[in-house]
Amino acid sequence: MKIRVAVTELKGVRVAVAFPPPAWVTPGMGDALLARLRPYFPALPIMLASVQKHGVRTHAAFQAQALAEGADLSRLEGIEIDLDVAPARLEQPPPF
Numbered sequence: 001m002k003i004r005v006a007v008t009e010l011k012g013v014r015v016a017v018a019f020p021p022p023a024w025v026t027p028g029m030g031d032a033l034l035a036r037l038r039p040y041f042p043a044l045p046i047m048l049a050s051v052q053k054h055g056v057r058t059h060a061a062f063q064a065q066a067l068a069e070g071a072d073l074s075r076l077e078g079i080e081i082d083l084d085v086a087p088a089r090l091e092q093p094p095p096f
Contacts, residue, residue, distance in 0.1 A: 001082075001083045001084060002080050002081065002082050002083070003018050003019065003020050003033075003037075003080070003081055003083060004018070004019045004078045004079070004080050004081075005017065005018045005019070005037070005040070005041075005078050005079060005080075005081050006019075006076035006077060006078035006079075007041075007044065008071075008076055010067045010068060010071050011067055011071075013045070013067060014044060015044060015045050015046065015047055015067070016037070016040075016041040016044045016045070016046045016047070017046075017047055017048075017049050017068075017073060017076060017078075018033070018037055018046060018047070018048050018049070019048075019049055019050070019051070019073075019078070020033055020048055020050070021050075022050040022052070022057065024048065025048045025049065025050040025057050025058065025059045026059060027059065030048050030059040031059075033048060034046055034048065034059075034060065034061065036083050037081075037083070039086075039087045040081055040087045045060065045061070045062060046060065047059070047060035047062075047064040047067070047068070048060065048064075049064075049068060049073050051073055051074045056068050056071075056073055
């Protein structure tokens with residue numbers, strides 16, 4: 001499964017925003033997708049977003065709707081991640 005993801009700052013919080021199909025932006029399927037995305041962004045909170053003509057629907061382990069309110073998520077530049085390929089490993093261990 002390939003998914004577009006952008007890293008941005010919303011209301012002072014740096015987050016990873018993933019844009020799956022709208023059916024995945026729900027509890028259950030969305031929670032499974034969040035778990036699959038976690039290894040790609042281990043230090044960031046992750047939210048799912050579905051940009052629709054009447055607004056944005058979000059899902060996350062935090063209050064994502066309040067964080068995304070007023071932001072134009074449709075204009076975010078992102079990258080495409082293939083969830084069937086493991087994330088790249090760090091060459092060196094973290095300094096802590």
